[in-house]
Amino acid sequence: MTIPFQAFMTDAESTRYNSASEALAHPATYLEQGGILYFEHSPFGFSDEDRDFLLNQKQLESPRHKNIAYKPHLDKLTGIDQRAGVDTLRLKAVLKSYSEKTTQFLDEFLSPYRNHRSLDYTSFRPLEEEGRVLRLRARNDLLHVDSFPTRPTYGKRILRVFTNIHPTKVRVWKTSDNFEVLAHRFKGQMRPLSGQLERSDKTSLRQRLSHALGLKQSNQSPYDRWMMDFHNFLKENADFQAQARKATWEFPPHSGWMVYTDMVSHSVLSGQYALEQTFLIDPEAQLLPEKAPIEILKDLYGYPTSTLRTAEHQLPEQIPV
Ligand SMILES: O=C(O)CCC(=O)C(=O)O
Ligand SMILES: [Fe+2]
Numbered sequence: 440m441t442i443p444f445q446a447f448m449t450d451a452e453s454t455r456y457n458s459a460s461e462a463l464a465h466p467a468t469y470l471e472q473g474g475i476l477y478f479e480h481s482p483f484g485f486s487d488e489d490r491d492f493l494l495n496q497k498q499l500e501s502p503r504h505k506n507i508a509y510k511p512h513l514d515k516l517t518g519i520d521q522r523a524g525v526d527t528l529r530l531k532a533v534l535k536s537y538s539e540k541t542t543q544f545l546d547e548f549l550s551p552y553r554n555h556r557s558l559d560y561t562s563f564r565p566l567e568e569e570g571r572v573l574r575l576r577a578r579n580d581l582l583h584v585d586s587f588p589t590r591p592t593y594g595k596r597i598l599r600v601f602t603n604i605h606p607t608k609v610r611v612w613k614t615s616d617n618f619e620v621l622a623h624r625f626k627g628q629m630r631p632l633s634g635q636l637e638r639s640d641k642t643s644l645r646q647r648l649s650h651a652l653g654l655k656q657s658n659q660s661p662y663d664r665w666m667m668d669f670h671n672f673l674k675e676n677a678d679f680q681a682q683a684r685k686a687t688w689e690f691p692p693h694s695g696w697m698v699y700t701d702m703v704s705h706s707v708l709s710g711q712y713a714l715e716q717t718f719l720i721d722p723e724a725q726l727l728p729e730k731a732p733i734e735i736l737k738d739l740y741g742y743p744t745s746t747l748r749t750a751e752h753q754l755p756e757q758i759p760v
Contacts, residue, residue: 442478442482442548443457443458443459443478443479444458444466444476444477444478445457445458445476445477445478445479446463446466446469446470446474446475446476446477447474447475447477447688448469448472448473448474449473449474449475449614449615449617449686449703450473450616450617451684453686456469456474465551465726466548466549467549467551467552467725467726468726468727470549470598470697470698470699471699471725471726471727471730471731472727472730473617473699473702473703473730474698475614475688475696475697475698475703476696476697476698477690477694477695477696478694478695478696479691479693479694480693480694480695481602481603481693481694481695482544482548482695483537483540483541483544483600483602483695483716484540484543484544485536485537485540485602485604485714486536489533489536489537490604492526492529492530492533493530493533493563493565493604493712493714494604494605494606494712496525496530496565505518505573505577506518506562506563506564507519507530507534507562507563507564507565508560508561508562509531509534509535509538509560509561509562509563510560510561511535511538511558511560511561512558514531514535516530516531516534530563534561534563534714535561537561537602537714537716538558538561538716541600541716542558542716542718544600545598545600545718551724551726552598552718552720552721552724554724555720555721555723555724556598556718556719556720556721556724557595557718557719558716558718559590559597559716559717559718559719560716560717561714561715561716561717562714562715562716562717563713563714564711564712564713564714564715565711565712566711567709567710567711568580568610568707568708568709568710568711569708569709569710575674575675576670576671576674576675578674579706579707580706580707580708581673581674581680581706582613582614582615582673582674582679582680582683582685582704582705582706583670583673583674583704583705583706584618584621584666584669584670584673584700584701584702584703584704584705584732585597585599585670585700585701586663586666586667586669586670586701588667591658591659591660591663591750592662592663592666592701592719593660593662593663593748593749593750594660594662594722594731594732594733594744594747594748595719595720595721595722596699596701596702596719596720596721596722596725596731596732597699597700597701597717597718597719598697598698598699598700598717598718598719598720599697599698599700599715599716599717599718600695600696600697600715600716600717600718601690601695601696601697601698601713601714601715602693602694602695602713602714602715603690603691603692603693603694603695603710603712603713604692604693604712604713604714605692605710605711605712605713606692607692608692608709608710608711608712609689609690609691609692609709609710610689610690610707610709610710610711610713611687611688611689611690611707611708611709611710612687612688612689612690612705612706612707612708613685613686613687613688613705613706613708614685614686614688614703614704614705615683615684615685615686615704615705616683616684616704617702617703617704618701618702618703618704618732618735619702619730619735621669621673621704622669622732622735622736622739623739625669625672625673625676625679626739628672629665629668629669629672630668632661632665632736632740632742658750658751658752659750659751660747660748660749660750660751661742661746661747661749661751661754662732662733662736662747662748664751665736665747666701666732673704683704690710701732702730702732722734722744733747733748
């Protein structure tokens, strides 16, 4: 597919490549090296009517939810304040359509991933990001790499596809060093991975309790636990937040971009009204598999990826090294 794109590299040089003026490699290679793939006009096929509908949704803030999410596999919306009088059926249809169109685009534009991707949540972000009051670990104005507390990925990559649907306002991001650089830099300050591999009494007690209470267990793998810890560590690290090298990116109205947010450290500083679709991509489908965070953790700690991605309750008594 010959859709023009730009690749904004997030390393110290902040190089920008433009497929309209130079011959470029497969777009996936830029993504996998920590690039943001940028499209001046979002190619994810979004109609003006759908955009106008979303922009007219006012009272969408719910104290319990960060964003409005559509869960494609359940065909379900969450994060809506029921008192707001939202046309939930229409909202669901609009998000479903965004989900389908981004999937169609991804399957053609990033064809090596086609049979190796699964669809995660779709989100609508109607609130102004500047000055949002959220608990620290939920704040997105602090640099972080993504990890989802309730959705373990078992080593799959987190690829997110954004569209700025605000009629006039840019969405502003900052990025810093990528996962590989940061994981090496901060390994010594993280809980050792061996701790994450233990099927401790505490773990089984927690599991028994959750089971008894009928709670959903997140059943993370050591990989997911490390990634969640790292997400929290970065947000809680005031020195890192203050002193990290930062590059600023502005995404104008109507633009679209995609990025591996488990690799590119990022924060959103301002902007309102964005749509986002998350995909999980098998590390096996990567053109540069050595860049996947699970491979980097394997090299950093010496545990095989098969161990790192095993769900907690299935970990063997003896951990193979
Ligand atoms: O909404 C954005 O622009 C990015 C927010 C973010 O970092 C996230 O949802 O993980
Ligand atoms: Fe994020």
